[in-house]
Amino acid sequence: MEKSKISFPHMGNYCVPIEVLLTMILDCDYLTPPPMTKRTLEIGAKYSPDYVCAPFKYNLGCYIEALENGADTLVQTGGVCRLSYYGEIQEQILRDLGYEFTFINFADSEVTNPISIYQKMKQYNPNLTIKTLSKALYLAVRMVTIMDQTENFLRENVGFEEQPGTLDKLYEAFLQELRSVRSVKELKKKHKRYQKMMKQVKLKKPENPLRVGIIGEYYTIMEPFSNHFIEKNLAQKGIVVTRHTNISNTLFFRNPTKMLKDIPKYLKYDIGATGIDTIREAEKLAKMGYDGIIHVKSFGCTPEMDAMPILENISHDYKIPVLYFSFDSQTAEAGIETRLEAFYDMIVMRKENRK
């Protein structure tokens, strides 16, 4: 019997651990969706509800392109905001378009519970054992953690290479190798090797570089295509970029109750989705004396919109500039660049004045 071809929409580089996880659990072939282009978004937006948030459109575009490339099984995760309802609607839209496929939607099971994950996955792979599942989950968690650590390092250093592009190339090669990793031992070995190579890359970092923190909505912040490669853009201007929001910090090591206690001045309650993360991170960056904060989200993202009046207060209290980006399916490149440059000029001037 031919193996099924499974696919999951792009989000940053996480298609790598997703591939490892799904191929191990479901004993299937993984089809990485084609790299996102303007067409992905156009086709996604075309079949999406009018004013749904942009990640829905990107996801749908990725699904369609994956199906066009021969995928027969699609996966959706569910989540804590509108994302929890993405799957059912996306499946319906794709079926109405006439596609035939299997749709695995985690929104209809309690994903935090390992037993329900096992029961759900067993429907698709009857040979699945608890041992394989836990091994795969553990490996994926470790892989994501390592990737997140590496990407943090990259964001802070990629703007200062003597030979621009070296780190990105190394990371690219590392990710390629990760795709075939099937054990934690292998993972550790490869990580060690690449970590060493990355540390050897020559940097010319000034003593006191500009530092900017990126905060905001889950998808838009993690998928560079959807934020118009804002991090790369900043790095090229010679800025240290810091971002707390990634899978490991929001999925594995998150404690909302504790987080809320850090920011009593600004929040009494959990404001939904990753709102507290955004506020807490903003105040942390402000306290650390960062030169600026950039808040990114997709148009209409309610939880992040609710964070904005609070960010305004943080900006006022700590005298830290905050730049807001709300990306839609029709955000013009030129407008983003102009605003980023103006922001850059402003933080450079502020820094010089403070000397």
Next chain:
Amino acid sequence: MKIGIPRALLYYRYHHLWETFFQELGCEVIISPKTKKEMLQIGNNYAIDEACLSYKIYLGHVEWLIDKCDYILVPRIATYKEREIVCTRFQAAYDVIQNTFRDRHVKLLDYNLDVCHHQTEINGFLEMGKKLGKKKKDILRAYHIAKSRQDTYDQMQLKEQYQKLQDDNNLKLLIVAHPYNIYDDYIGKPIIDYLQELGCTPIFASLVPKETASNLAHQISPTLQWTYNKEMLGAIPLYFDHIDGIILMSSFPCGPDSLVNEMIIRRIKGKPILTLTLDMQDGTAGRETRLESFVDIIRIKKEER
């Protein structure tokens, strides 16, 4: 002691509960006036550009109440039961209002309804009462009176709606919309009035036996989690045989509605559906034309049969 209640958002779900509770505790209750254009404009000035219309209205009402009362009631509503959520807007309202009007030294009174985290309504009201310096016994008494008044009112409304369903002379249109959009004097009421002028009887999807409707919604769409949208979705099968058409009326850019409306259009077959989006544009001509032709088409089809 004066308690201000903004006439917007969940006011339309809870106003008897809230008003009676505070009155029974001996407080004076001030309710902001009916929405006017100026209030929306003030709300808009305080809002993030892309906030939904209903929320801009809410901000306008809160602003109106500042300096007119001791406390403004802004509850935090997060969950009613397991596997259900509400729009994060309601979850964030307290903190957002607090931060938006920080410079105006706004004093808020809140209660936290988050059943998934063991925060029940009655506990929330107890805490509110304590903050106002009332005795537990009095708070509980006030709460129970308020609760039963709200229930009686809800039952009465439901009964009225059932009677309307039996009326066979007029076209009956199911309005799938949040109560804060339907009953708002500035955005929803003109539309309802106009439908009545056209000789239609509006039936409200938000007026349902909640539990029954919620279960029906689950059958149509198993992963739908928004409590309010579930109730309204369930109203469709519940009233289906009595209605001639469906109007989906949402404020731009409502998060839950953006998806649920799509689901309704794709899964509910056999009744004409019109989507109306309410936004800051207040020209009514285009809207009236659309409503009129929608009603005409339904009439013609009905006569053909």
